[in-house]
Amino acid sequence: MSETQAGTGAATAAPALPPVPAIELDGVVKEYVARGETVQAVRGVSLSIAEGEFFSLLGPSGCGKTTTMRMIAGFEEPTRGGVRLHGQDVTGVPPNKRDVNMVFQSYALFPHMDVWENVAFGLRRKKVPEAEIRRRVGEMLEIVDLTGREKRRPREMSGGQQQRVALARALVNNPRALLLDEPLGALDLKLRQAMQIELKRIQREVGITFVYVTHDQSEALTMSDRIAVMNDGLVEQLAGPREIYERPATAFVAGFIGTSNLLNGAVERIAGGFAVLPLGEHGRVLVEAAGHSPGDAVAVTVRPEKITISTEEPAGDVSAVRGTVSEVVYLGTYNSYAVKLGDVAEMTVFQQNAHDSTTTAERGDSVWLSWQPQHSYAIGS
Amino acid sequence: MRTRGIGDRLLFGYVWLVLLWLLAPIVVMIVFGFNDTASKSNVSWQGFTLKWWGRLGDYPDLVNAVSNSITIALLATLITTVLGTLMGLALGRHRFRGQGATNLVMFAAISSPELVMGASLLSLFISVGLETGYVTIVIAHVLFSLSFVAVTVRARVVGLDPSIEEAARDLGATPWVTFWRVTFPMILPGVISGALLAFALSIDDFVITQFTSGATVTFPLWIYGAVRIGIPPQVNVLGTMIFMVGVAIAVVNSVTARRRA
Secondary structure, three states: OHHHHHHOOOOOOOOOOOOOOOEEEEEEEEEEEEOOEEEEEEEEEEEEEOOOOEEEEEOOOOOOHHHHHHHHHOOOOOOEEEEEEOOEEOOOOOHHHOOEEEEOOOOOOOOOOOHHHHHHHHHHHOOOOHHHHHHHHHHHHHHOOOOOOOOOOHHHOOHHHHHHHHHHHHHOOOOOEEEEEOOOOOOOHHHHHHHHHHHHHHHHHHOOEEEEEEOOHHHHHHHOOEEEEEEOOEEEEEEOHHHHHHOOOEHHHHHHOOOOEEEEEEOOEEEOOEEEEEOHHHEEEEEEOOOOOOOOEEEEEEOHHHOEEEOOOOOOOOEEEEEEEEEEEEOOOEEEEEEEEOOOEEEEEEEEOOOOOOOOOOOOOEEEEEEOHHHOEEEEO | OOOOOHHHHHHHHHHHHHHHHHHHHHHHHHHHHHEOOOOOOOOOOOOEOOHHHHOHHHOHHHHHHHHHHHHHHHHHHHHHHHHHHHHHHHHHHOOOOOHHHHHHHHHHHHHOOHHHHHHHHHHHHHHOOOOOOHHHHHHHHHHHHHHHHHHHHHHHHHOOOHHHHHHHHHOOOOHHHHHHHHHHHHHHHHHHHHHHHHHHHHHOOOHHHHHHOOOOOOHHHHHHHHOOOOOOHHHHHHHHHHHHHHHHHHHHHHHHHHHHO
16 A cells, blocks of 8 residues: 555655654563563564554463553563664653553543543643644544533543543544554443444544554454464464454464364375375365475364365365264354364364255264365464 | 331431440530639539630640640641652552561551550650650651551552553653642542541640650640649630531531542
């Protein structure tokens, strides 16, 4: 996107410089000393977030995502490595001198100030003229739909309203980037879904870079342009939502994002552009041949919704395994089947409850599971 | 509406009994400030009069003692509140070497008998050659009420969400501005109740003051001295006035607390 923008200037003689990323982390490490022992919360993270991007840091609790964000905000200093905001090294710069703003998980509204004063706090610190404060706070309250509630105290408002005050309080300063630390975690499901759409709309409207920390994979998939999946202080995969879901780079990513089946095997031969992994009496798995040679031990993932259940052995170049249905769970829009392949694996299969669904298996049935080779990925184990 | 059972009635009666028990001495004190007594002892009811309220200046040393008590209490409260708030902030917010020892010393100061503290302060003042008097009373009062303020403020600090202060920093406030605009207003209720506690402890302290007063006389010390010859009704009047101030503070406090809730 940004490259095409840079290329439109027809008169530019010099080659257009690549745009400066909004946020860059350069081999960032964060160590804590707890009871005489050194613990690494972040073990070397490098990433670059483009201007205007909706970027998510996704991972389980304790994976280092919040620490990473706090190093961008300036609440933590990296033990090693550097942080650059718009090309400027900000290592050692205190949070009040960094041109980014944060939305806290607990909202962290000032309880002794009303909504208006909460939102005006940042502008007052920057000594913005009173008339401009009045205009900008008014506009921002309009954007988050809180006009008419200026005199309310935070405790007199619902969780969703407090959330929007927190958002307005950060955005009114026109930060170069907005950092959001699990901002929807305390809301109920309905409100959370509404706020996800709302956040995305606001981000498009103001055009500010959003860095979003969450442990909720569906939230990250819904809103993000790119996602960094973190585990144990490292980035496991950095890609767009579709690629993260369809082509997980590691077993951790496959397991953390959605439901995934994992099969272990060894490449027996390469045939017709596919690597063949036999599973003995349970059938065989095909993956695209590129990068594999006979004898390689590999782990293969496949998503439950890519699998078809049939009673007959499927024909053609597909992965086909045989097992026994051990569990059927009715989940409304789809059924979830657990299928045991002897001692080799237990696979999960989702089948849509479409009006023409005919193949409904029962507990104890012997069935064939099949899927296209492009839906399996060999991952580093 | 549900009719009241026997248990409810008993509870109701018990509550009034407790209130009566607590209030009776105060009521007696107030009433005898209006007693038209002629003798030195003010123990039997002689009829209603307002004259004692106009004759507060009859005993100049009593007036002096009361003014000593009030200025000592104000001064001790001021010093205690500043020091205690800083201590409470440090203990509630930071981890540091000597924290456990500080907590231990604070608890010791709260729990040690006044007699012990008074005697040890006296021997301390003597050994460092500090002449006992007004100044030593203030020092002593600061010492024994400091822990109460520190504990009250610490409780408030511990209950604060640290990300609120981080939010202030994030929005461009320096540490100094963050403290005065955000931290201090949030811990203010704790600071105020700590200050009130310090004032209340100081103004009616007898035991420690007795040890550290030297030639200076405070209100409680004057009353103690007067017991032998009979307490004049002016003492009741002054006691009533102090009580009224206390009631006024309590009323203001509960009204503002209700408005905030």
